[in-house]
Amino acid sequence: MKKWIWYTVSTVFILGIILFAYGFGQAVSIGIEINQAPETNQTIIETPVEPEVVDAVLVMGDSLARGTGDPTGEGFAGHVIKGLEAVAEEPVTLYNIAVEGLRTQALLSQVTDPQTLEGIRGSNLIMISIGGNDIRAIERIESDQKSQYFRDALDKYLVQLGEILSTIRAENASAQLVFIGLYNLDYSPSNREQSGYLIEWNQATQKLLESFEGTLFTPTYDLFKLNLESYISADGLHPNSEGYAAIGDRILKNLGE
């Protein structure tokens, strides 16, 4: 009779039962908890604290506004804030409500949100970066239909951006508005068709901005042309820290800070 088999099996059993009684109890309690209906939707909207400081910056738009690609996570917004703080010698509040991959359509619905409106009212510098994802969608279209698609997209974009700008202006008549222009990812002559669309897009945007009070169009197309290698991050799409710093510097200079 091999006694050790019996001893092993019974020891494993006793230890296992103790361990599993605990484990099973926990599993069931998690299972039950998951199954419970969640507490009735708490629709208490936290109203963001109204910024009392003089300098409050609101940043909205796509991943560029968010700072994607910057290992420090600052983005151009962080850079501008630093510059403003250095001049004002007092802290500047930053509200960054940018969302990666956002398109103009989505920004429009975000802007009309009551909480965003609250933020718009409380800021005196508003920076927007949008449109990059709209125009990138056209790149994939077959070239014979591209032109038509581009016209449609640009028209839609201008209408939506116009609505966004007038919404902001209606809520806050005095805040300085800064719009970041689009840069190219391929400046080579072989890409001239796409580059042409990009330039046209930027120009139309600038024209639209000029029809509103207190707006500033900050181009980046020229900024990236000769610095593409050193300004673009590893993902090949977003700027890196240097790229964001360059954009931030330009905004600061344009603001006269």
Place this chain on the structure above:
Amino acid sequence: MVKLIENEIMKTFYKKRIHVIAGILLVLIALFAYGEHYTLTRTQDRVSEQLGIENAEDWKNIIGQQLLDLERRLDNPYIPEEGKASIRVRAEQLRFYLDNDVSPIGSSAARFMGQLMEQSIFLFLPLLIILLAGDMVSGEVNTGTIKLILTRPVKRWRILLAKLLALSMLEMFVIFMMALFSYVIAMLVFGYSGFNEPVITGFRVVESQLDTSAVRTIPQWQYLMMTYAIGYFVAFVIGALSLMVSVIVRSTSASIGIMMSTLIGGSFLSLFISDWKVTRYLFTVNLNLTSYISGSFQIIEGLSMTFSTLVLLGWALGAISIAFLVFTQKDILA
């Protein structure tokens, strides 16, 4: 009584049943680990190619950046509280990877152990248990040893109880082997244990929408303890059913065959579960208990951890009652 149980266990070992199960476990776990390792290296290559990562340390920058982004999103007053819960757990996970210098693309022994149980709980583990329990009684009938046992001055119910308890202990032993083998093999392949790694749990479906407000993280060891405990529970239920069939049909091959076809055939019925309500009371569709606590949430409304546990428990108790009833009443003619 203890002597009777000991006897039953020794019989199973002499019949080399445990050896067969150990062999099957070893081969399949090794294959599974190899497959896992193979896909992982492929994914790693693909990811590093896409992101242009040249040295292996670069993932830290990317994770660090993702983490930063998540943290800033948490500060955002415009994101509702429900959305923040899932961001918070995701951030917690990323922070763990950074703090412990573990690549999120890699795998760990603990993660592998959990996956193994999740994947085998509804078919592979039950099959092993059927193999183990299928001849507990019918085997004795086949060889005629049942007559020797029943002529002893021991009550019939005590004999069956000893068999049931011995089976429960052997089931634990199988689960133990599964854990041990998968740990050892995974350590050889992945080289990192990762028992403290956080696991996300607590997804739920409310009004056919994924609700993440109850999501939280628990350490991997705790998650493993839960999945393996559930594994044991499932093994016990299948063992009880196999024992019942084994008592009724008297032939080992028939009893194993019946159980296997019921298990496999019954799992097809889960296809109709959303419309044909009765199917949800079958044991086969309720075996996948781990899916309630892991991220792979259930889409079927009305099925829940409690429901499935109770259904399985009902089947086990029913099977044990019938087994005792039949075993104590039946004439042994063979």
